Each structure stands twice: as C-alpha cells, then as structure tokens.
C-alpha cells in the first residue's frame with residue numbers, strides 16, 4: 001500500500017519503531033478522519049455529551065461530529081477543553097503517580113495549555129501548578145485557557161528551561177511535553193508533513209536533551225519526570241529515555257494500561273525504560289509518546305525563602321475584596337500595580353520564591369481594582385472557581401444573547417431591572433462581566449478574546 005503525502009524516508013524510519021504496523025498506519029491516515037474529543041472541567045459541571053468515553057480519561061469524550069466550538073458559550077465558560085484523546089493519557093499517568101501529599105507540578109512546555117488544564121483537573125487546591133511557556137507570543141493563549149479553566153492554585157511563567165535550574169529540588173512533578181518533529185499530528189494537520197526531515201528529528205532530539213538537562217535540577221529527589229512528544233521517532237522517544245538514564249539517576253515507572261486500549265508499551269534498548277506509544281489505527285486518537293521516570297538522587301535543594309509581609313494598610317483594602325471570593329480566609333491577597341490578586345494561602349511562600357527567579361505572567365486569580373470602596377472586577381474573577389457569585393448581580397443569557405455578549409455586540413431583548421456590575425451567565429456558568437445602567441449595558445468582555453467570526457458554521 002502506498003501512502004501519498006508522507007515525506008521521503010518517513011515510513012522507512014518508522015519501520016523499526018516498537019509496535020509499528022505499516023499497513024494499519026497508512027490506512028488510518030488514508031481513510032479515517034481524526035476523531036474529535038473534549039475533556040470536561042470537573043469543577044464546572046455540565047451534562048456529559050452523548051459520545052463514547054476516552055478509555056484512559058474519566059472526563060474525556062469522543063464526539064460524534066465536530067460542532068462549532070466557537071459558537072458554544074459553554075466552551076468560553078471553560079466547561080470543557082477540546083483536546084486530542086491520546087494527550088489525555090498524561091492525566092492517567094498523573095493519577096497513577098500522585099499521592100495525597102500536596103505536590104508542586106511544573107508543565108514546562110505548556111502553551112496552548114491542553115495538558116495544563118488536564119493537570120489542573122487532577123490537582124487539589126493545596127497542590128500548585130506552574131505552567132511555563134518560553135515563547136512570549138504563545139503566553140496569552142496559555143493564560144486565556146487557564147483563566148477559562150478557573151483554578152486559583154496556578155501560576156503562569158514565561159521563561160527558558162534553564163531559568164528553572166536555579167529552583168533546586170522545587171518540584172515534585174515535572175512534565176516536559178517537548179517540542180518535537182510532530183509526526184504524530186500528520187493526520188490532523190497534513191501540512192506538518194512538509195516540515196518533517198531526518199535532520200529535523202536530530203535537531204529536535206538535541207533540543208529535547210537540552211531542555212531536560214536544564215530543568216532536571218528543579219526536580220526533587222523521588223519526584224516524577226513525565227516526558228512526552230507527538231513524534232513516532234525512536235530518536236525522540238526511547239533514545240531520549242536511554243539518554244536520561246545514562247546521564248542521571250532515574251528509575252523508569254511502568255504505567256498500568258489495558259490491552260483493549262490499543263496503546264503499545266515499549267522498552268528502550270539500553271535501560272529497558274517503559275514508554276507508551278499511540279498509533280492512529282490502533283488507538284482512537286493521534287500519535288503520542290509518553291513515559292514517566294522517578295528521580296533517585298539529590299541534586300540540591302532550595303534554601304527557605306523569607307516572605308516579606310505586606311504593609312498593614314493593604315490588609316484593610318484586602319478586606320474589601322475578600323467578600324468576592326468563596327473560602328475567603330484560605331486565600332492570600334496581594335497587589336500587582338493597582339490590581340488585587342488571590343492565591344491559595346498555602347502557596348504564599350512558593351509565590352515569593354518563584355517571583356525571585358521567574359517572569360510571572362499570571363498568579364492565582366486577578367480579582368480587580370478598587371475604586372474607593374468599590375471593586376472593578378476582573379475577567380479572571382468571573383471565570384474563576386473561587387468566585388462568590390452571590391456578591392454580585394447575575395444576568396442569565398439565552399444562547400443568542402450569550403453569543404452577542406461574547407462578540408461584544410449589543411445584547412438584544414434583555415430586560416434590565418438592576419444597576420451595577422453583573423456576571424453574565426449562560427446555563428448558570430459565568431462568561432464575564434457587564435455593567436448594567438438604566439438605559440444600556442456596558443459590555444466588559446475582553447476584546448482580545450471576543451468572537452471575531454460573524455457566522456456560525
């Protein structure tokens with residue numbers, strides 16, 4: 001069977017990969033469309049869709065067809081994330097390794113944020129997630145996706161992996177979802193085939209080693225390193241595991257899987273490290289490789305950071321913003337310029353440490369600015385999981401009105417009985433803020449993320 005479109009040497013290079021079935025692989029790329037799947041936000045409950053479950057992810061569902069997510073207000077409310085099914089396996093690994101002890105997790109290569117929202121779903125409020133993206137222009141999409149998801153225990157950073165090497169032994173879990181040659185996405189994005197070459201695979205391999213070496217000191221002894229790519233190349237996968245085991249003291253972790261899931265369990269040549277391969281045709285999802293290793297050495301620890309307390313006057317101001325949050329006493333309140341922010345109290349020290357070494361782009365939840373004793377609420381607050389909805393007005397919108405709101409258009413046929421800041425909700429889920437005035441509504445949906453397309457379909 002021939003496969004038009006695959007780059008020269010691609011199939012021959014794959015022929016040695018564990019579990020590779022040439023005919024099955026070509027057929028999956030010729031005849032089957034990439035399945036559409038979503039993952040529900042466990043903290044913003046909506047009725048599950050009618051499609052089948054993703055076998056390795058309790059919150060993952062395949063959809064029978066691909067709807068227009070842009071025109072679904074619940075998507076903008078952060079009730080679900082559109083994610084390729086294989087990627088959800090990272091959540092399965094996390095569930096296997098994570099105990100009850102509070103953990104600090106780092107998602108090093110995080111934009112656009114699919115795996116960050118996945119990790120976030122598996123964490124409790126006393127766990128911390130740091131989601132980092134090196135490329136500045138990709139940070140906004142990451143912060144937007146995490147804002148929609150709503151956690152208050154998350155910090156977004158914009159740093160090079162080597163900046164993390166100073167955070168010695170800080171993290172219990174590090175995910176490196178590495179930039180790679182991208183062959184696993186060929187079915188979804190056939191244009192990616194034009195970028196593929198053996199030389200690029202080698203370049204990616206070198207970059208992957210560099211990223212891993214840079215971040216390694218930030219992992220605690222006995223902490224877990226999860227490594228993943230969307231490449232099929234042994235050079236970027238099993239060979240990287242061997243390189244890791246040659247270079248550092250790591251133990252490979254076997255992850256329980258069920259044979260009917262269709263995932264191929266592989267072993268690296270030299271160290272017999274376990275890896276998990278996803279081939280379209282064998283699994284209902286795109287190409288992925290994932291592995292988990294445990295650090296068995298101490299490469300240094302952070303000295304304790306002394307936290308500089310804020311001045312007393314600020315605490316008085318903080319009392320004005322507290323009523324806007326649920327569980328207000330379990331949060332730590334701080335100011336960045338004029339804005340008040342909150343993060344779970346247990347992360348106060350971590351925040352101080354991270355702010356010394358990294359560029360923080362989003363920390364916990366931005367509550368808003370005070371104008372006298374009144375709060376000008378921030379969009380992050382509206383979408384957050386910690387908002388006290390009873391503190392402000394709420395205006396429930398029809399689907400048509402919600403789309404108008406999300407476009408920043410005029411909202412038609414809305415009867416206004418109140419005055420002031422109102423949460424605009426759809427099916428009870430906040431979308432953002434508007435200010436209700438006697439004869440008009442001021443729409444405060446952020447213009448950068450408004451719906452731009454005019455027509456559905």
Ligand SMILES: C[S@@+](CC[C@H](N)C(=O)[O-])C[C@H]1O[C@@H](n2cnc3c(N)ncnc32)[C@H](O)[C@@H]1O
Nearest residue numbers: 109110111112113114115134135177178179211
């Ligand atoms: C596979 S994508 C991450 C996808 C993301 N984890 C998700 O699930 O949505 C790899 C990311 O690594 C970033 N990246 C590129 N070069 C990098 C480098 N040298 N060090 C760290 N990250 C890099 C890319 O900008 C990209 O966002």
